[in-house]
Amino acid sequence: MLAPVRLRGQRQDMTGNTEILCIGSVLWDVIGRPASVMRQGSDVPGRITRLPGGVAMNIAMATARFGLRPALLTAIGRDAEGDELIRACADLGMDVSHVYRSEDLPTDRYMAVEGANGLIAAIADAHSLEAAGDKILRPLVNGTLGTDVSPYQGLIALDGNLTRQLLENISVSPEFGMADLRVAPASPGKAERLMPFLNHHRAMLYVNLEEAGLLCQNTFSDAAIASETLIKRGARRVVVTDGGRSAAEADETGVITGTPPEVLVTRVTGAGDTFMAAHIAAETRGADRQEALSQALTAAARYVSGDNAL
Template identity: 75%
Template sequence: MKKTADILCIGSVLWDVIGRSASVMRQGSDVPGRITRLPGGVAMNIAMTLARFGLTPALLTAIGRDAEGDELLAACAARGMITDTIYRSDDLPTDRYMAVEGANGLIAAIADAHSLEAAGAKILRPLTDGTLPAPYAGLVALDGNLTLDLLAEIATGSALAQADLRVAPASPGKAERLTPFLNNNRGTLYVNCEEAGLLCQTSFATAPQAAAALLERGAARVLVTNGGDDAAEGDAEGGVIHATPPQVLVTRVTGAGDTFMAAHIAAESRGANRHAALAQALEAAAIYVSGDTPN
């Protein structure tokens, strides 16, 4: 029997190549460690966590018709995701992400999501060709690896006008791509303090300060994390609340924000109130960065 999607995950699905070392690293460091290749990308990381919480995500992304793409598609299906909504390109390679992490956190990362950007609006065809219900009115997790033009189209267009949009910037370098959602009072934005500062063209010492500023700038709803310090959630009606994440030994950081976002969505889908959903999301992210959950 064909599965029905509980949520659409729109954005990057690629191979993560991650080098991790237990040593403190700096520019030019050459240290022993482990190098892994795993399915990744913001949309994929969110989908994997949602699947672990019992939800069925459908992926809207671009994957090449190359050997890496075939392997990645199989990995998505094996993890319980709906893959017949994925755009397969004949002439674009499967995207990749590369990062190096040390004991002192993320040292450097490069996201090669050029194929996703080049595919553009083609990844949204399932919303208009009858593959998915239209207009789509369910949950949508969206990441900022799409082009600014396509994100603006999603923020203002009719295809997802009735959807419960949950939006993440993908990285601080792409934070300003979320501006259309601020300008149009659309969606729930999941950002860290640095990304909030880029959107507001300033800097913030705390997540509650950042959340309040984003709401003032036009955000409909926000969740702001700040590493091991308090995270905040807020909207215009309920104001801003905050909670402290559990203190754990950090063994990995790539994908932590995606885990937080997915766990928060899953908690709310089960009926958790805003305080409980924030607490559950922080706990899931803490477990993830401690290395106690699979990638």
């Protein structure tokens, strides 16, 4: 059995300041939420908020709430919005010392509308992150966090907002060859970018049922079948979620399942990132597979209900 890397009590970077690297999108989330059900063309009163977001940022924020110390590898512009975002990240407990600050690329943004019936529409503008490319990974090659001969050996949360080519390069890069690599697509539209990690010897995939189907070029009726199929296709370890229905975690030894608590859904953006962060944190505390899955499902349910208590 290829067991997950246990990092409880360890500090894995060269400076001893972090327990998990979060690589990917860090941007401003602009979210509109009414209290009513919405459909195409709806024009209703509600609230519009702007908060630090992005998959990597959401995972970093959640892991910080769970007691880990996250560092960000991302691209943030040197514009006013970027300066404000850097300050907000630092105030939330992120290590921002390794962030690539671009002189000519604007800070990225994500915009979504969520009705009482769930996500209505969303647009992710992560073009600056894509344009920055492998510049965001320099600390992993220049000796700050690791090199190709002495690679980083800790936890890495990687999101699919990076370009397909960069993700392919990461999947075979020696700089990632010793890490406990946890990978999630940014959205179903980017799920197929994770194909190179289906056969990665140290990667664990976190996907929802739709994303699992896209990776397998199939459709699935439940998470257990989807997770088992991903393992058969070469994945080392996977978690498949399905909203309020049962989730599954699988490796070569078999499949386990768990069902989230029933809650009133008040928000959905960031729920999958919270699940992933809670699962990682549970394993660093020594939880077994079933305990980690259960704790992650409970944390995600609390998040979508609007309860941030951990």
